[in-house]
Amino acid sequence: MKGSQSKANISSRLQIIKQKSGKIYNQIAEETGLTNVYVAQLLKRQAQLKSETVPKLRAALSDLPEELLHEMMQPPLRSYDPNLIQEPIVYRLNEAVMHFGESIKEIINEEFGDWM
Template sequence: MEPQGEGSAAKGSTVRALMAVKHQSGKTHSQIAAETGLTNVYVAQLLRRQAQLKPATVPALRAALPQLTDEMVAEMMRPPLRSYDPNLIQEPAIYRLNEAVMHFGESIKEIINEEFGDGIMSAIDFFCSVDKVKGVDGKDRVVVTFDGKYLPYSEQLSEHMVSRPRQ
């Protein structure tokens, strides 16, 4: 397996190899998550090279997916090239997620501002999971949880800019 580098072909090759290991294991992302203590979305991010495998997690991931090679683990420990294919929006499930965020986004932003102040939710100090629950009508429902750190916007006082020399 060649290092990921900047090329999408190399990343694609790595992702295909990692997904093959997952498929051979017969386990779901949620099963691997339960065995590793990670969220199911983070497991998917690791296998898609959208997140970096941390050293402390290696033993649990190796136990969950024993077919991972040393080369695969080493590649997963490198900082990833986080990216997405803009054509993914054409996939119906991804389109609907985007649609839901766009439809509810303004209201979510208003509530964040009311509850926290002027700021945003971090997508770096962030947890995400997907769960299946039964609705009150007995039908399956999808629960997507976004759990991000609140980041307030800063008032931009020139005296607080460390890049400017003090006068």
């Protein structure tokens, strides 16, 4: 896949393939042995597809072309649209992390040691 293809373009193509399959994330997750969130991350190009997962994903989404599978195996293009925070669910999740984050961090440090 050429470098000129943007993350948004690739993600859009992957979403179209998912929609054409008629499957939801839970179905694809069940068929691949992955979690539904990980499947969503893969199809949004926020996670890297591992070579051992390719046959399972290809079976679950039979219209997935080789070029996109190859692209998905590259390091992820982690980023987000700054307007995403305006989405009510994302806003509330962010709010929850900010509210509980300090306490969760302290518990993690207590249980597993300081990460920094």
